[in-house]
Each structure stands twice: as C-alpha cells, then as structure tokens.
Amino acid sequence: MDKQNKSTASLPKTVKRAGKVKTGCLTCKIRKVKCDEARPSCHRCLSTGRVCDGYGIWGGGNRPVRHNTTSSNASVITAGTISSPPLYVVSANEQACMEWFILRTTTKLPGPWKLAFWTTLLPQACITTNAVFRAVLALSSVHKVQALDIRDGTMELFMLQQYNRATNDLRSLIGRGKDSIRATLITCAIFIHLEYLRGCYRTATIHLRHGLAILEHISSVDMVDEWIVDTFTTFFIQAKLAGQDVAFPQHLQRKPGLRFSTLYQGRQALEHILLRIIGVGDASEIFLDCEAVHNELNLWLEASEICVCTSTLVDQFSWKLLRIYNTMALIMVKRLRPANSELQTTMENPFRSILNQCQPLFDFVRNNSARADDASEVIADIGWIPPIYYTALHSCDQRTRKRAVGLLRLVPHREGVWNSVSAAMVAEERLLDNK
Structure with a gap:
C-alpha cells in the first residue's frame, strides 16, 4: 500500500x-x-x-484619460506608435510579415493617400482582434511576394494558412454586437485588398457585396466607423466605375457638405457627389438635378484651389488627382442630359483636359519612382486609371481616345480593382469596333 x-x-x-x-x-x-x-x-x-x-x-x-490639447481624438483612438503589449505569441515568420506590413505595406499600398484606416486603425485592430491580425499577415505576405518578386511557394502557403485562420476567427465573432460588426468589416476590407492584389477580382467583388450588406447594420457613425465607411465608399465607387454589378448601399448616402479645409474632407465631399451621380438609375437616386450637381462640382473646384496653395508636395499631387475626378464627374453629369450635337462638342474639351491634367502627374511619378526593391507596381487606392479609361471609352474624338489608350500603356500599374494594361486592351478593342 x-x-x-x-x-x-x-x-x-x-x-x-x-x-x-x-x-x-x-x-x-x-x-x-x-x-x-x-x-x-x-x-x-x-x-x-x-x-x-x-x-x-x-x-x-x-x-x-490624459488630456491632450493638441488632439481632439485622443479619447477615441490613439494615433502614432503602438505601446500595448502583444496579446499572442507570434512566430518569426509572422513577426517578419507584421514588420513588413508596418514599414512597407502601409506606406506603399495607400499611394499618396495617408488615411487613418491604414496608419491607425489596422495596426491597432491587429492588437485587439485576432481575425484582423491574421488577415493583415495574409495581405502583407502577398504584397511582400510581389514587391520582392519571390518565387518560393512557401509564402503562398503561409498566406493561405493565415487567410483560413482569419476566416475561422471571424466565425467566432458572429452575433457579438457592434464590435463584431466593426471587426468583420475591417477584416472584409483587408480581404478585398488582398484579392485585388492577387488579381482575383470576382472573389473581391463577393467580399465587397458582403461588406456592403453588413455595413447597413452600423447604426451610429463615430470616428472609427467613419474610417470604415470611407473605405467601402471608395471600394463601391471604383467598382461601379469599372462596370461591376454592385448594389447601392443606403448607408453610404451621407452629406459631408462642400465646405472643407483638408485633403481628407475634400475627398469626402467629392466622393459624395460621385455617389449621387453613380446612383442615377438605381433605387438610391431615381432623379438627379444635373444643374445643381454641376454647380456643386464648380464650387468644389473653387474650394480646392484655396487648399492646394497651402498643401505639401505630396498633398498637391493628391489634390490634382481629385481635380481630374472632378472633371470626369462634370462630363458624367453632362452625359445624363438629353443628347444633342452641341453638347457632344462641348464635352471634348473636358476630355482633353483630363489627359492634359494627367500628363504632369505621369512626369512626377517617373521622376519620383518607387523604391528599386519594390516590383509590385500597385496601390490599393484611387489613381488616374478610371478617368483616363473613361476618356478612352466615351470621347467622340478618335485622336483623344488613342492618346488615352497610350497613356494607359505608358505606366503599367494597378490601382485596386483597376489594371492599366487590361483597361488599355478593352479601350483599344472598343476603339477598333467603332471604326
């Protein structure tokens, strides 16, 4: 015993x-x-x-709460460096991918747009939400493979593993209220960016439709929600301009107004006008007062000229890009009016203006080319492809359309759902069909 x-x-x-x-x-x-x-x-x-x-x-x-007179948003979310300790132990490969995301992905994919979604929301959401963390690792690995032209299949396997883990983690968030809706939308946005990078546009569109449907469940919009809504607003506008079948979400119908003093506010105001134009024929906007929208676009242009004078060099580039979208929007409004020969003639100058405005941006990009060790040739946000493509399709002047196709081929790159080479091929086929 x-x-x-x-x-x-x-x-x-x-x-x-x-x-x-x-x-x-x-x-x-x-x-x-x-x-x-x-x-x-x-x-x-x-x-x-x-x-x-x-x-x-x-x-x-x-x-x-530490009171900070320099930031009115400090009580909502902290900006800058992350001081919170990690919530889970990560492998060396995961740590390397996260470092790549912070140092390279968040500076390359947004392009000239330094949006809080990339600089603040994603890094901090990685700390608190496992699904976001895994989705970010998957996105970062895809960007790293393309930037460094890595041919090793192990990175592809790593990406798929993180993708699956993020999807599984999302299932555990179902039915947890507003916080789970936010986490799901953030993860969904990352998945859309990831599929655009991979060139899987149909899968990205499925994610976008799901995200827009979930977006309807946001009852109140605070600062974090606004960053998420802005991200999906851009997704939706670019998808519609590309001709994708995406239903108009009611939650995106906001009215930020035409008074703005920052680049972020100016972009919000212009995107709201574009939403109204794109919504014509949809249940969201059965009738559009073309004259009123035309006046709003002119007022936006006047306000932007004041802001450009006090902007940095990078912000000036972004303002010029927005003004190109403003010109395209003016043409879109004119095309909604009854067609006549005089109207077609007056639209040719704006089409040429789009191409003329794009030329200095092309020169700027070529003189300030991306890092030599980044072969990805891709940004995740808006660029000049949609306005040039729109010109190549809808201008009545053959020379203008040929010039637009040439510009699409001049700097091969991708902007979210857009691929300049593919856009040039489609526009060229349409050009040949109209001869």
Missing part, C-alpha cells in the same frame, strides 16, 4: 494550461483569464482593484 502511494506521488502532476483568450478587455487578455466583457469596464478587473484597459479600438476601460 505504501509502495502504491509512493509510486502515485512520484507521478508528474498535469498542469492545465490556459487557453488562448480571444475576446475580452486588454487586461484580462494579458492575464489570460476569462473576461466578463462588461461595459464600459469589465467587472473582473474592477472587483480585484485592477485598471481595465478596455477593448482596444472598441473603447471602454477605466484608465484615467
């Missing part, structure tokens, strides 16, 4: 390891304990006298 007790006592005791904590406040995640997820601060932290660090970009917590 004593021998049996001794042998039993000598056996190693099995210790139950704490599982991964995927949800809850930051404090409970770090402590690896189950969180009751109470708002604004979890009861588990409060009952033990601890400071609840809240739920990341989803808010909450009882940590004292």
Whole structure:
C-alpha cells in the first residue's frame, strides 16, 4: 500500500494550461483569464482593484484619460506608435510579415493617400482582434511576394494558412454586437485588398457585396466607423466605375457638405457627389438635378484651389488627382442630359483636359519612382486609371481616345480593382469596333 502511494506521488502532476483568450478587455487578455466583457469596464478587473484597459479600438476601460490639447481624438483612438503589449505569441515568420506590413505595406499600398484606416486603425485592430491580425499577415505576405518578386511557394502557403485562420476567427465573432460588426468589416476590407492584389477580382467583388450588406447594420457613425465607411465608399465607387454589378448601399448616402479645409474632407465631399451621380438609375437616386450637381462640382473646384496653395508636395499631387475626378464627374453629369450635337462638342474639351491634367502627374511619378526593391507596381487606392479609361471609352474624338489608350500603356500599374494594361486592351478593342 505504501509502495502504491509512493509510486502515485512520484507521478508528474498535469498542469492545465490556459487557453488562448480571444475576446475580452486588454487586461484580462494579458492575464489570460476569462473576461466578463462588461461595459464600459469589465467587472473582473474592477472587483480585484485592477485598471481595465478596455477593448482596444472598441473603447471602454477605466484608465484615467490624459488630456491632450493638441488632439481632439485622443479619447477615441490613439494615433502614432503602438505601446500595448502583444496579446499572442507570434512566430518569426509572422513577426517578419507584421514588420513588413508596418514599414512597407502601409506606406506603399495607400499611394499618396495617408488615411487613418491604414496608419491607425489596422495596426491597432491587429492588437485587439485576432481575425484582423491574421488577415493583415495574409495581405502583407502577398504584397511582400510581389514587391520582392519571390518565387518560393512557401509564402503562398503561409498566406493561405493565415487567410483560413482569419476566416475561422471571424466565425467566432458572429452575433457579438457592434464590435463584431466593426471587426468583420475591417477584416472584409483587408480581404478585398488582398484579392485585388492577387488579381482575383470576382472573389473581391463577393467580399465587397458582403461588406456592403453588413455595413447597413452600423447604426451610429463615430470616428472609427467613419474610417470604415470611407473605405467601402471608395471600394463601391471604383467598382461601379469599372462596370461591376454592385448594389447601392443606403448607408453610404451621407452629406459631408462642400465646405472643407483638408485633403481628407475634400475627398469626402467629392466622393459624395460621385455617389449621387453613380446612383442615377438605381433605387438610391431615381432623379438627379444635373444643374445643381454641376454647380456643386464648380464650387468644389473653387474650394480646392484655396487648399492646394497651402498643401505639401505630396498633398498637391493628391489634390490634382481629385481635380481630374472632378472633371470626369462634370462630363458624367453632362452625359445624363438629353443628347444633342452641341453638347457632344462641348464635352471634348473636358476630355482633353483630363489627359492634359494627367500628363504632369505621369512626369512626377517617373521622376519620383518607387523604391528599386519594390516590383509590385500597385496601390490599393484611387489613381488616374478610371478617368483616363473613361476618356478612352466615351470621347467622340478618335485622336483623344488613342492618346488615352497610350497613356494607359505608358505606366503599367494597378490601382485596386483597376489594371492599366487590361483597361488599355478593352479601350483599344472598343476603339477598333467603332471604326
């Protein structure tokens, strides 16, 4: 009996390891304990006298707020460097991919647009939401493969693994309220960017349709929601300009107004006008007051001229790009009016204006070319392809259309759903058919 007790006592005791904590406040995640997820601060932290660090970009917590007179948004989400500790142990490959995302992807894919979705929301959402973290790793790996022209299949396998893990993590978020909707939309946006990079446009369109449907469930729009809505607004406009069958989402019908003082506000105002023009014929905009929209576009142009004077060199590039979209929008409004020969003649000058405005941008890009070690030739945001493609399709002057096709071939690259080489081929076929 004593021998049996001794042998039993000598056996190693099995210790139950704490599982991964995927949800809850930051404090409970770090402590690896189950969180009751109470708002604004979890009861588990409060009952033990601890400071609840809240739920990341989803808010909450009882940590004292440091008042900062230089930033009115400090209480909503912190900008700049990330000081929060990691919530999960990552492999060397995952760490390398995350570093690539922070240092290279967030500076290359947005192009000239330094939007908070890339600089603030995604890096911080990676800390608090596992699905976003895995989706970002997948996106980063695709960008790295294309930028460095890597032919090794192991990176493709890594991307697919992270993609699948992100999808599985999303399933655990279903039915968790507003926070889960935000996390799902952010992950969906990353998937769309990823599929555009891979050239899988049909899959990207499926993700976009799902994202726009989920977007309807956002009841109130705060700053974080606004960043998400702006991202899907751009997705929708570019998809419609490319001729894709995407239903008009009611949630995108906002009215930011024509008064703006920043590049971000100016882009919001112009995209709202484009939404109204694109919505004609849809249930969203059965009738459009062309004269009123025409006046709004002219007012936008006047306001933008004031902003350009005080902008940096990169922002001036972005303003010039927006003004090209403004010119295209003016043509789109004119084409909604009853057709007549006089109207067709007056539209040729704006078409030529689009190409003339694009030329200095081409020169700027060639003189300030991308890094020599980045062969991706891709950005995820808007560029000059849609206005040039629109000119190549709809101008009545053969020389203008040929010039537009030539510009599409001049700097081969991709802009989200757009591929300049593919656009040139389609425009050239249409040009030959009209002869």
